[in-house]
Amino acid sequence: MIEYTRVIKHETDRVPGFGAEVMRAPGCEKLASCIQCGTCSGVCPVSIYMDFTPRQIMALTRADFKDDVLRSRTIWLCVSCYACTTECPRKIRITDIIYELKQRAIQSGYYPEHFAVPVLAREFTDMARANGRITESLLVMRMYLKTNWLAALGMWRLGLKLMSTGRFSYTPEKIEGRAELEKMFAAIDTPIPDYSPSGAPGEETKGTQP
Amino acid sequence: MKYAYFPGCSLKGTGRSYEESLLPVMRILGIELEELRDWNCCGATAYMSVDETKACVLASRNLAIAEKTGHRALVTPCSACYLVLNKTQHYLKEVPAISNGVGKALGAVGLSCHGAMPVRHPLDILLNEVGLDAIKQKVTHPLTGVKIAPYYGCQIVRPYATFDNAYQPTTLDRLCEALGATVAHYPLKTRCCGGSLTGTMPEPGLHCAYQLLKEAVKRGADLLATVCPLCQFNLDGYHDQIAAKWEPVRLPTLYFTQLMGLAFGLAPTQLGLQRHLVPMKPLLPVTA
Known part of the structure; x- marks a missing residue:
């Protein structure tokens, strides 16, 4: 049984500048040119287990929805097989973007304890x-x-x-x-921010498996 | 021919039968692999998830040591090591922020890395330096009647496909044929094995391994040939869990170097075959 839920995104959910910041990282420059074709989601071997498909993650990142992206299960499911990167018609290095998102999530504690x-x-x-x-x-x-x-x-x-x-x-x-x-x-x-999950930005992420 | 050799941590641990079979097979073909002095972990996919520059620092210490040896190339059999060392070379050339950090770290201990050492996979050396004809000459026990699903996995063909096609690689197919085996049509040859997910998020991870094994069974293969220690582990180690969750798809998974060793007449125990959890004895006439 497929459940349909409608998620409305609000302007206030955005963290302006997040997308641009990610795009400055090595390998992430071409994200701006994503045409949302979904090839990445189609070739991903684990997309069926994701809350957001890789295509959606690309759109959310570019549109500055930092919280959705860094809390998603998707970035932890990526196994670095590079299928999306090889197939992307815009030559976007999607795997490297996911690495960048993982680094940010780990650095700012955006993940449940014991995950x-x-x-x-x-x-x-x-x-x-x-x-x-x-x-x-x-x-x-x-x-x-x-x-x-x-x-x-x-x-x-x-x-x-x-x-x-x-x-x-x-x-x-x-x-x-x-x-x-x-x-x-x-x-x-260099001094790095607290890695531990105690710095989690929102109470609701704590202790819940994404 | 002599090359610098980077085994990687897995070949000293769960994947030791890869090294046990690689070294004698290469020796038979006249290739000497000189292990890098005091090499360290490449960083694999895990370090890249935490800090890119430090991941490259870790990998570049190996490249710096390899450059000092003066050998023509660094040979590394593990797919993750192969990818990370190649990726580091690319970053050193293309990303100033990373190459500056790496230069500083290496400089602190009097090392330097020019990015001039080609990083190559043994499959590349076998096909492009040794050649299939020379390999055929050493075959004394052809694998006649054995049907092999050639499984490349992801990281030796993507994203830095230096010696084979990223979409339709054929090097392993041609090698298996040269050993006298029949090669199964295996469309999932470059699909992911589940990587480290089998340990961290078992269901999605095992689903990847299950699909690969199921497809090999469907194609009538007797076994899968692999080039990577993690692929071997995922396809060999979780049959109980896969059978409990989906269905039994019990096929053995051998390193290509073990297949070569068998065809060259080496005994299974010389090739570490006794270490595999799915036994292959009933399948291969040559091991009987």
């Missing part, structure tokens, strides 16, 4: 920066502990199989040049 995608991204970056390498098995365990440790219990069979086939690593991989790596990052570190 797996941004948590994984944060755990990934922390591990990569500290160790220089990713140990997948330990990364996934950390993600489950911070999001939904009950779900981890449901994965025990897969975990056991990986252990018995020697595909599960128990100790973290580390590079020798960890101090060198840290020095590189420190050279360009």
